[in-house]
Structures are given as C-alpha cells and as structure tokens.
Amino acid sequence: MLLERKYFRDIDLNDPFFDSLKASYSEFSEWFVRKNQDTAYVFTNQNGAIDGFLYIKIEEGAVSDVDPVLPAAKRLKIGTLKINAHGTKLGERFIKKIFDHATYEGVQEIYVTVFDEHAALIALLERYGFIRRASKTSVNGIESVFVKRLCDVHDDVVARYPVVRLAGQRAYLLSLKPEWHTRLLPDSILKTETADIVQDVSHTNSIHKVYLTAMRGVDALRLGDVLLIYRTSDGLGAAHHRSVATSVCVVEEFRSIHSFPSRDAFLVYCRPYSVFTEDELSRFWATRRYPYVIRFTYNIALKKRITRGAMIENAGLDASAYWGFLPLTHAQFLNIIRQGGVHESLVIH
Incomplete structure (x- = not known):
C-alpha cells in the first residue's frame, strides 16, 4: 500500500x-x-x-x-x-x-x-x-x-490538533532510541538541517501514537501534558552533537499495562498505533517488560533538529540530569521549539 x-x-x-x-x-x-x-x-x-x-x-x-x-x-x-x-x-x-x-x-x-x-x-x-x-x-x-x-482553542486535545496548548500544562522531554524513533515518527527525519515535511509522504504517517516504556517517572503523565521528543545518539558520534530534539506531541492517555483485563484488550488498544509488531506486543504482555503505555498525538515535527549541546548551552537544560524522561520549564520548552523553527501560532502559551 x-x-x-x-x-x-x-x-x-x-x-x-x-x-x-x-x-x-x-x-x-x-x-x-x-x-x-x-x-x-x-x-x-x-x-x-x-x-x-x-x-x-x-x-x-x-x-x-x-x-x-x-x-x-x-x-x-x-x-x-x-x-x-x-x-x-x-x-x-x-x-x-x-x-x-x-x-x-x-x-x-x-x-x-x-x-x-x-x-x-x-x-x-x-x-x-x-x-x-x-x-x-x-x-x-x-x-x-x-x-x-487554527486559532480556535478547543478543550479536546484531538479537536485542537495540531495546535499545542502549553498554558496550564506540564512539559517533558521524552527520549526514544533511534530504532523506535524512526518507526514511530516518520516525519521527524534524522538530520539536523531544515527538513521539508510536506515532501515526506510515508504511508506510515498517523496522528495518534502508542508507545511502551519502562522509564522511571513517566507514570506522572496525564492528559494534555506536552512532550518534546528526543532521539538519543545513533552511536556515530558524541551525544552532545548526535542526540536531537525532533518533535512535539501531546498526551492523550497514560495507562499501566496492568490496567488491561486481557491480552486481547491490550492488543486492541496498542496495535493500531504502536511501533511494535503484534508478536512484540504479545511478548511485552507476557513479560510485562514495558509496563507504561502512553498514547499521544504527533503534532509538530521541528523544522530544525536541536542537539543536546544546543539545549544545554542555549536552553539551560542540566547536562547531569536523567534525560530519559526530564521535566522542562515552559521557558526551556519554548526556547527549544523556537530554535527548531516551530511557528508561534502552533503553541498557545
């Protein structure tokens, strides 16, 4: 197809x-x-x-x-x-x-x-x-x-898509390994120069995403929280230059894998929007290896990918902090997306 x-x-x-x-x-x-x-x-x-x-x-x-x-x-x-x-x-x-x-x-x-x-x-x-x-x-x-x-402010996170409401919401950096990032966010191509998202016609595009993880802290996520997606280093150079912020997403729902009454219910929820295959999901269900399930909308691909170094030097992120899941101040978030070329009209703050 x-x-x-x-x-x-x-x-x-x-x-x-x-x-x-x-x-x-x-x-x-x-x-x-x-x-x-x-x-x-x-x-x-x-x-x-x-x-x-x-x-x-x-x-x-x-x-x-x-x-x-x-x-x-x-x-x-x-x-x-x-x-x-x-x-x-x-x-x-x-x-x-x-x-x-x-x-x-x-x-x-x-x-x-x-x-x-x-x-x-x-x-x-x-x-x-x-x-x-x-x-x-x-x-x-x-x-x-x-x-x-696009200027209308809907209460529902899907109805106001692709606009992101930062006012009154929390913001976090969420890291993804390169192999998952590529499968999950095809518009957020892996390069730091300007990217023309209009020319990417990947059939894997979708607005809604489901991601499973075991990272500590993500169980704090709630409806409307804003996520800055961070692709970790591909190993071809220092993370300071190779790890990059790529996308902005909004949480629709956070669930524990233990909240699903059966494997079938878990698969019905995850399969349509997950980066993982049905076999992978079935293994995760059996092992409970990734107990946290995050459903979010994929709102904005940054036109310019912002490196870890730039986020530390220009936005004040703590280099010694845990970057798997990291709370961001509104000022830090806005600084990063402005560096990334995100149009101001897409973020209400």
Missing part, C-alpha cells in the same frame, strides 16, 4: 474509484483534465487500485460562493477528498497531510465542502475540530461547508 504525491496527468481518471465523484459532480471529469499540471495525494492498495485521493490548494481572499460568505483570509482548501475505508487509518493520514500543508503554508483556516450524505467523512472532520459554518448551493445540490480555524 502506497501514498504518493502525483501529477493529475499521471492518475487514471477511468479508475472505478472516481465513479462516485463523477456522479456527484457533473463537471468532475472536465475539472480533472484541466488540473493536469497540478498534484494530488493518491493512495493505492496492494492490487494497484486507488483507495484514496486528496487534492488541496492555497486560496487568498473571501470565499464568496458560500452562504454566509467567509471573510478574506489565507486558507487551505480541500478541493477533493475521498477515501475507500477498509478499517485502515487512511483518513487520519490524509488529515495529517492536510495539517502539514496548512502549518507549512502558515494559513489561518482550512475549509472543505461536503454533501451531508457522507456521514463518515463528516465525523472524521469534526473529530479534528472542523465546524459546519456555511452552505454551498450549486447545480450538484447543497453542500455543507466545514471550517477548521
């Missing part, structure tokens, strides 16, 4: 996947051909057939073909979004790509028009903070207009 960014001219309009879009939008085929120089994200299954399609674009000014009119702003428009759901997390992968582009472009809003019959898609959008704010009437019928304002 593969998620790729492709030119329209290289996408087969005759694939049966597009039949429902042609039926819903009389102008779809003509529009598709006109877009031959543009790109879209396409997900193909193991048989080579299309199972997902996402087209997005930047707009500036008012959106005047909806009621009420959306006032002038820089927006990301979701032009086309369709998913054949097969129990995968494809919807979340596309939502993450949408937010990656929105944050990269510095837009204020994201919007999409949807026919009310698409209940599953609407539920997905609403889960991540999209709100019905207008309607659009055309020859094809009446669509609802859903808008995600």
Whole structure:
C-alpha cells in the first residue's frame, strides 16, 4: 500500500474509484483534465487500485460562493477528498497531510465542502475540530461547508490538533532510541538541517501514537501534558552533537499495562498505533517488560533538529540530569521549539 504525491496527468481518471465523484459532480471529469499540471495525494492498495485521493490548494481572499460568505483570509482548501475505508487509518493520514500543508503554508483556516450524505467523512472532520459554518448551493445540490480555524482553542486535545496548548500544562522531554524513533515518527527525519515535511509522504504517517516504556517517572503523565521528543545518539558520534530534539506531541492517555483485563484488550488498544509488531506486543504482555503505555498525538515535527549541546548551552537544560524522561520549564520548552523553527501560532502559551 502506497501514498504518493502525483501529477493529475499521471492518475487514471477511468479508475472505478472516481465513479462516485463523477456522479456527484457533473463537471468532475472536465475539472480533472484541466488540473493536469497540478498534484494530488493518491493512495493505492496492494492490487494497484486507488483507495484514496486528496487534492488541496492555497486560496487568498473571501470565499464568496458560500452562504454566509467567509471573510478574506489565507486558507487551505480541500478541493477533493475521498477515501475507500477498509478499517485502515487512511483518513487520519490524509488529515495529517492536510495539517502539514496548512502549518507549512502558515494559513489561518482550512475549509472543505461536503454533501451531508457522507456521514463518515463528516465525523472524521469534526473529530479534528472542523465546524459546519456555511452552505454551498450549486447545480450538484447543497453542500455543507466545514471550517477548521487554527486559532480556535478547543478543550479536546484531538479537536485542537495540531495546535499545542502549553498554558496550564506540564512539559517533558521524552527520549526514544533511534530504532523506535524512526518507526514511530516518520516525519521527524534524522538530520539536523531544515527538513521539508510536506515532501515526506510515508504511508506510515498517523496522528495518534502508542508507545511502551519502562522509564522511571513517566507514570506522572496525564492528559494534555506536552512532550518534546528526543532521539538519543545513533552511536556515530558524541551525544552532545548526535542526540536531537525532533518533535512535539501531546498526551492523550497514560495507562499501566496492568490496567488491561486481557491480552486481547491490550492488543486492541496498542496495535493500531504502536511501533511494535503484534508478536512484540504479545511478548511485552507476557513479560510485562514495558509496563507504561502512553498514547499521544504527533503534532509538530521541528523544522530544525536541536542537539543536546544546543539545549544545554542555549536552553539551560542540566547536562547531569536523567534525560530519559526530564521535566522542562515552559521557558526551556519554548526556547527549544523556537530554535527548531516551530511557528508561534502552533503553541498557545
């Protein structure tokens, strides 16, 4: 299964996947051909057939073909979004790509028009903070207009994704070994120079992550705590230069492995979002080797990875402290993410 960014001219309009879009939008085929120089994200299954399609674009000014009119702003428009759901997390992968582009472009809003019959898609959008704010009437019928304002402050950590609320929350540094880091956070590629996260189209992307650990102190984690992910040294040089902060995440839930009534319940909880295979998880259940289970949202990949040395010298972190799980002051956290090129609008403090 593969998620790729492709030119329209290289996408087969005759694939049966597009039949429902042609039926819903009389102008779809003509529009598709006109877009031959543009790109879209396409997900193909193991048989080579299309199972997902996402087209997005930047707009500036008012959106005047909806009621009420959306006032002038820089927006990301979701032009086309369709998913054949097969129990995968494809919807979340596309939502993450949408937010990656929105944050990269510095837009204020994201919007999409949807026919009310698409209940599953609407539920997905609403889960991540999209709100019905207008309607659009055309020859094809009446669509609802859903808008995600990145400045809106939702109480729910998922609804306000990708924005991180630092105010009133605790911040921690959480270290991951390189082998787990690569599997868990594919956007946070392992280099310290600027990284273009928009070009990373790894099919392993997802918004939600589950990680198991035995590190002391992590049992203090609670809903809403902010995590600065720290990749430990790869052994190719001194940790001072090779260990780096890469990402910002927000805790959804902390659980003990002992809170699950059975192995099956444990697997159902962990399997969809864990870096570990089912065999690995089964061994962990049997041995209780990693008793702490952390579920979190993967909010921000730092544009520049910040080394251990820079965090000590510029943010005042204690070189002699235990860096497996380390409490951070708000000032330290903000210092590090500013060094990492995180846009201020993504953090409420």
